[in-house]
Structure formats: C-alpha cells, structure tokens
Amino acid sequence: MITVDHGSPLLEVRGVTKSFAGVAALKGVDLSIVPGEVHCVLGQNGAGKSTLIKVLSGAYTPDGGELIWQGESVEISGPTAALHLGIATMYQELDVVDGLTIAENIFLGHELSNGGVLKVREAHKRTKAILKRLGHPDLSPSREVGSLSPANKQIVSMARALSRDIRLIVMDEPSAVLDSEEVKNLFRVVRELTKEGIAVIYISHRLAEIREIGDRITVIKDGRTTASGLEVASTPTAQLITLMTGRDVENVFPPAVPIPDDAAEVLRVENLSVKGTFDPLSFSVRAGEIFGLAGLVGSGRSEILETIYGAFKPSTGEVYIRGTAVRSGSVPAAVARGIGLSPEERKSQGLILEQQIYRNVTLSSFGRFARGVFLNEKLERSTARAQLESLELRPADPDRAVGLLSGGNQQKVMLARWLVHGTDLLLLDEPTRGVDVGARAEIYSLIRQLSAAGTAIVVVSSEIEEVLGLADRVLVIAEGETLAILDAREIDEPGVLDLVMKGSAE
C-alpha cells in the first residue's frame, strides 16, 4: 500500500451541482483527491457517477460548486481544457478511433508536426516508449487499433493520457471489458502510475477489485456525497452497502396479491442460454405472478428478456408458453403466442415518437383492426382511447404524438399496446426508467393490477429495490450466471448486493 500524503490535495470538488431540464443529477458532490492515490467512487446506477466524470472531463459544466485544482479554483470549459490541466478520462466505451494506428490514436488532437507535416518517426518512437512503460512493448505503433482486443484498446486509451502531462486519470469501470489476467496487468499499470505521483479515480461495481487496488473511497448516493475519503483497509463491506443504498425507503409498492394455488404455469424457461452473455438458466412463472431479475448492469438481465421475446437467438434451451415450445429467435412468433415486451430503451426501441398515440398502441396488433388489408382507423382510435382511459392517461387523446408525453405516460402507452394485444406474459425491462417519482407509484400499481388480473410478468430493473418491491420471486444474476432464485420477501437489497458482489468476485 502506498502511503498517502493527506496534506496537499491535487483536486478538490466542493458542492458541485448539475441539473438537466430541471432534474438534478448532482445535488452536492464533494471529493478530494491527493497525488499518487487510487480513489474509488462507489454508487448505485443513477447515483450520479457518470455525471461527475463528465464534469471532471469537461464534457459538462457544473451549475454550482467549485473545482479546485492544485490549490486554485478552476473552470473546466471543455475536454481540451481538462487535458491542459492534466486530467484525462478513460470512458467505459473506449473513445479510440478504430481506423487509425496506435500512434495516430495516441497523438490525436496534439499531433507531432513540423509546420503541418507529421513527424511520424518521432511519434512512433514516443509511442513505443509509452507502451513499454505500460508493459506492452509487444504492440507495434503502426498497428491499426480496430484489430486490437478491448484490453489492448484500453492500453491505447491509457497511453493517450500518458502522452500528455497528466496528473489525474479518471477510469470508468475499466475492468468491465477485461478478463482476470488482463485485470492483473491493469492493476500493475495503475500501481506504476501512482508510484510516479499520478492520481487515479477508479470507478467500479466490483467490491473485490476496490479492496485490491483502492486507497480511499467516496460514496455517492442520489447525487450527493454520503461519505468521503474512507480508508479502504478499515471500512467494512456492510458499511459501504448501507452507505450506497440507505435511502429513505418510500413505501410506494402496492401490496402483493396471493397467487391462487391452482394458477397455471404461463412461462417455463428451460436451460436457456446465449453464449458469452448468460449461462443456461431455468425458471417458470405462473399466471398472476411477478418474477424479478436482479443484477447489475451488464449482468445479462435485459438479454434474458430479449431472448425469451425472440429478439436474440438462444445458444441452448427452450421457452415454453403454457406448456408448448415457442419458435426461438422470432419476435413475431413470440408476439403471436402472447408475449409482450416493454424494452429497456423505450424511446429508441419501443415507441415511434413522432407518430400518434393510437398508432403506437395498435402497433403490435393493427392487423386485427383491418378488414382484409384495409385498416379501420376509427376503430383503432376508439380502442386506443378506451385503453388510455382505463390506464388513466390524461388527456386520453389518441392523436397526440407520443414524443410529447412524459416518461410515465410513454410507459402507459407501452402497456396499452400489450393490453390491446392481449398478452399472457409481459416482459418489463426498466419499467420506470425516465419516470418521475409521482408517476412511478402509478406504474407500480398498474403492474400489480395486471398481475392480479392473471398476467404473468417478468420485471427487470437496475434498481434492486424496485425488483424486490414488485416481485413475488427474484432471480439474482451476476455476469450471466444465476446465483439464486428466492422468495422476494426473504431477501433485502443489501442481501442481493452481497450475493452479487460475492458472485462477481469469484
């Protein structure tokens, strides 16, 4: 472990706030980084980590608060300004240009040139030196970046930071794309950097990694720092989880309705897997039951739903609806068998924003509103209107463009589509993403009503609290591997996180 000089911070973030269209993403973040440390930032999805990174990299300008760099108050007006100060950011989606060589990528934006003529040889020489420093003398500077593995692309991204005079590197989940051997190399490189006095802000969900590489931890929750500068070595895991999740639990979830003993099995998934995405898993859902999938981003949650829905072809296994297998890898087949999906990205995957509500509502079943090939739009409108009224979407005007609706009302349009179609099994991926707190309770009670009426529901959410609050049973998943299927009443949020962290540490 490196001895940290707590005396002279390199960067101080004081009370930084940032809002988007009235929604506060950061409500007051404090952070203090000293040279040569690995500072981990922990927080749940949506806690504000990405916004914080973008403030530090100059992509966003904060609304309030102060950034103090080496004792001086600074404004980071853009990515170039951040680099000039000495702050480099490695995004999760690596920002390397596939069509250029390693050397060209590294000197992108600050090319070595002599009156406009590139000094290729000099660039290659310096690239070679940096790559050697990063433990990769095997990579040729003239190799095209597109042909590299994700791990090596990450090295290029890091080399780019080192090609400038950098004092602080922000790494956003750098281990997400790496296997365990590559993670070891990453840690070795990080240690080399910190030895030279460079500070690293390290963001990861994996507690085991934080234990191994981190010096101090700052926890962010709901846009605020809840604890800063905790020593990694002396902070127990339980405390970290409480800090991350200990929000004031609002009791917005409607009470569960007991499932009748004779409820028929609607969905049975047997041995279903997609190679490289999730391992074989089996479960079944009965009529009137809500089944939850709990896990972190990238655990394979959404892919499981999309595979059941036929949008992905499974490598193994079958999906059965009421005991009969559904043709795999075909969305029309799944829809015909009464499966409906409300996708994760409602705006890009679910709705046609510029089209009228009624067209979005009937999108999966407009054939039913046709005589021969000719559509009866009057019937479509009246059916949509009746459905909107029963979902209490106001105004129940089927001719409004869906893009003008709030997130909660857009979600209602998605539900209306499947209600009009008449589904037996509803797959809900992030049903309350982009839905404000008030409308959430309404969506929750709608979901509960649907299940009480006999629909089988599978729900996925990055908010574990939401899954546990809605579901009767939950499947806990980490990195594509099923860890447990539990009664939702038997487990709480820290319990799930504990399982997930243990699962991914292996």
Add this chain to the structure above:
Amino acid sequence: MSDHTATSTGSAPGPNRASAAVKSVLGSAAGRNIGLVIALIVLIIVGTVTSGDRFTNINNVLTIVRLASVTGVLAIGMTFVIIAGGIDLSVGSVLGLSSVVATLAAVQAAAASFWPLMIIVALAVGLAAGVINGIIIAYGNVVAFMATLAMLIAARGFAEILSNRTTQTVKVKGFLEFSDGSFLGIPTLVWIFILVSAAGWVLLNRTTFGRRTVAIGGNREAARLAGINVKRHLLYLYALSGLTAGIAGIMLTGRTTSGTSTHGTLYELDAIAAVVVGGTLLVGGRGSIVGTVLGILIFNVLTNIFTQNNLNTSVQAITKGAIIVVAVLIQQRFANRDVRRS
C-alpha cells in the same frame, strides 16, 4: 426528457393555442401540400404569362402530364422505399433493362399473337430486379444505397448485352395501339400514372402494408420489437419499387416505340428529387403520395416553361437544383421541430 408532463391537463392560453393551431395545420401533411400547390400555381402563372396560349392549350397540358408519367410512376415506388428509410438508385437502370427485355425479338415474336405479353415481361423483369435488391438489402444486410447502386450498374450492363447496344424497335401492333391510345381524351400513359398514384395512395394510407412501411421508417427497432417482420417487409418494398420500374419501362417503350439500354438513364435522380420536394423525409417515417405527385408536376411544368421559352437547359438544371435545396431547407425546419429532439 419532454417537459410536457402528465399533469398539464389544462388547455393552453388563448393566443398560444391559436398559433399552435396554425402551426399544426402548417405542420400537417395537408399544410405542406398547400405549399406545393401554391408553388405549382405560381409556375402555371409564370408559364401563362411568358408563353400564353402555347402553354395553356390542352395539347401542351397533356404533353406535360404524359412526360411526367414515366418518372411519376418511378417516384410512387420510390416514395414507399424512402418512407421506410431506404433508397432505390437502380430504378432508372431497371427501367432500361425491362424495356430491352420486353422488346427482344423473341418476345416480340411471341407477343405478335398476344400483345399484353410485352407488358407482363417488362413487369416481371422489374419485379425480379426489385426482389434481388430486397433480398440483398433485407437478408444480406447490405446498405440500400450500395445494393441498389450495384443493381444500377449491373442492370445497365445486362441490358447492353441483351440489346447488343442497339435500339430495338417495337413492331407489335396491338401494343403500339394500346400505348398510343387514349381514353376519355386522356392518353393511356397518363391513365397509368393516375392509377398507380391512386393505388399508391390507398396502399400507403389505408392498408396494413402502408402502416408497416411508416412504422419501419419511424423507428425500425421499435417496429421489430413490436412483432413486425421487418426484413420481409423490406423485401416487399424493394420488390414494389422494382415493379414500378417495370411499369415505367413499358411506358417509356410505348412512348418511344423502342427498347434500348439507355432508357431511363438518371431517372432515379428525378424520382428521388420529386419525392423529397414532395415532403417525404429522407430519414423515413413520414411521407406523402400527393406530395410526390405534386413534386413531379412541379419539375415537369418547369421543364415545359423553359422549353416553351427556348431557354438553355443548363439554366433549367440550375433552377431545378435551387428548388431542391429550398425544399430540403424547408423540410429541415419541420425536422428540427421534430418531437424526437425535445
């Protein structure tokens, strides 16, 4: 995020509501078509003022519409493809190929006893080329621009080989009588354009096929996840466009009484220009058959005015270019107000 919340049920204040109503009329398809109608009327006035009776007499009017018919039919098929977010660059070449195949000596010999055979052959050639485009685009996942560019090049070459680069004269009497004929004083070619346009309008606005087309253009992924078989529909769309190229091929064969590999050269660009000027978004999701027809008429009236006044074709080309730019600029104004950006 949209700032229109669920709770804002109250109606907008007076003046805003009035201007919103005006905006919504202008924003609707009918409103945009009104703009095109005004443009067309302006052109007609210009034609009447500069050429008088030479412009307004019935024969000239019929000439304009007759010349407009061939690219008009192409543009109807193109409208569907573009609404779905695609493009078909091959229609001009496919038109040429179908005119060549329909006028091959062997086909004409067989058509001597049954002249509609020529039409059937031309339509079959167009449809086949469209199906090939569709398979390559939908199931081969090739970008429509490239797939149809390849067909543009290949179909022209194929037509050159078949015709031996000669012009094949039509000798089938029945066919010549049919294509040169008229009904109720309106030439056959114009009737075909009217029928194809009407069928296109019904297909787009009243059928499940049209609804799928607009849905795919509006959001392809959402359409797929709603259970629409997007690939199969794309195949149908390019087949439809190929079919209209076949129809246009036999129309041009009739008008020129010949089949040649150079028929239809660059017609695809005229068709695309008319579709875009007609208010169909190049990115897909919105479009109008009436707009396309008006676009075609605007370009053809313009050409006629230039010809009547013995004006240089180069000036004409510059004017056409300017019209396209202005139309697209207006279109972008609408696209910027698109709810997607909110």
